[in-house]
Amino acid sequence: MKTxxxxxHVEAEYLxxxxxxxxGRNIRFRYCRPFAPGVQxxxxxEDFDGLILLGAGPKGIVSGNLVPSLGxxxxxxxxxxxxxxxxxxxxxxxxxxxxxxxxxxxxxPLRMTLENxxxxxxxxxxxxxxxIFPVAVYMRDRPVLPSDAKVLxxxxxxxxVVFQMGDSSFGFVGHPGIKSAMIEDLIMEFDEVPENTAETxxxxxxxxxxxxxxxxxxxxxxxxxxxxxxxxx
Numbered sequence: 001m002k003t004x005x006x007x008x009h010v011e012a013e014y015l016x017x018x019x020x021x022x023x024g025r026n027i028r029f030r031y032c033r034p035f036a037p038g039v040q041x042x043x044x045x046e047d048f049d050g051l052i053l054l055g056a057g058p059k060g061i062v063s064g065n066l067v068p069s070l071g072x073x074x075x076x077x078x079x080x081x082x083x084x085x086x087x088x089x090x091x092x093x094x095x096x097x098x099x100x101x102x103x104x105x106x107x108x109p110l111r112m113t114l115e116n117x118x119x120x121x122x123x124x125x126x127x128x129x130x131x132i133f134p135v136a137v138y139m140r141d142r143p144v145l146p147s148d149a150k151v152l153x154x155x156x157x158x159x160x161v162v163f164q165m166g167d168s169s170f171g172f173v174g175h176p177g178i179k180s181a182m183i184e185d186l187i188m189e190f191d192e193v194p195e196n197t198a199e200t201x202x203x204x205x206x207x208x209x210x211x212x213x214x215x216x217x218x219x220x221x222x223x224x225x226x227x228x229x230x231x232x233x
Contacts, residue, residue: 002049003028009056012185017177021219027228034069041072051080055091058192060140063107074100086168086226091139094171098143101165110140112194114203117153117161124152125221133214134207135161135174168226180205
């Protein structure tokens with residue numbers, strides 16, 4: 001059984017719908033919450049078979065209120081990448097993944113968007129990335145991909161929303177397991193809120209079933225490509 005380190009940056013943003021998929025496959029995960037008193041970022045990959053970098057609400061990595069543990073997280077992410085262990089970056093975590101892999105991030109205002117993404121790479125996620133699927137984004141900044149990254153899906157503006165680094169690391173600009181309650185909690189947790197959040201949140205509730213269906217397919221491919229159900233090292 002494999003164990004994932006999950007770096008959670010704010011109380012409201014957690015694995016969401018991903019939790020059930022991981023538990024159902026006997027993939028263990030352990031939250032690390034550096035925003036809690038006394039919690040330290042792991043110094044290396046020991047005891048873990050992969051890393052998940054979650055979103056951070058209104059916090060950024062190049063603008064706004066920066067993620068306080070950014071330096072340590074980038075070093076840890078690079079350690080996982082160098083060892084060929086899977087890294088999954090979600091939201092601002094996708095910016096961290098891109099930065100640790102030799103790309104970077106650039107300023108973009110805090111936003112909440114909901115749109116349909118389209119797959120642009122045939123066979124992505126072993127053929128399990130849906131051709132069209134909803135993507136909800138709540139984040140600041142955007143990833144700037146290194147030259148060797150593969151873009152798997154783009155949004156309506158043509159910007160990458162799902163990308164791949166190497167054989168087994170993936171960035172999701174939108175949280176693939178998002179719940180509307182997570183956005184509600186972010187609104188309660190922070191004073192800074194994107195424009196038109198109420199309208200977009202209502203739209204998110206309306207497509208929650210489509211997000212659930214898309215995630216079921218995405219997780220099949222993600223687990224296959226990252227080999228997370230194979231025996232631990």
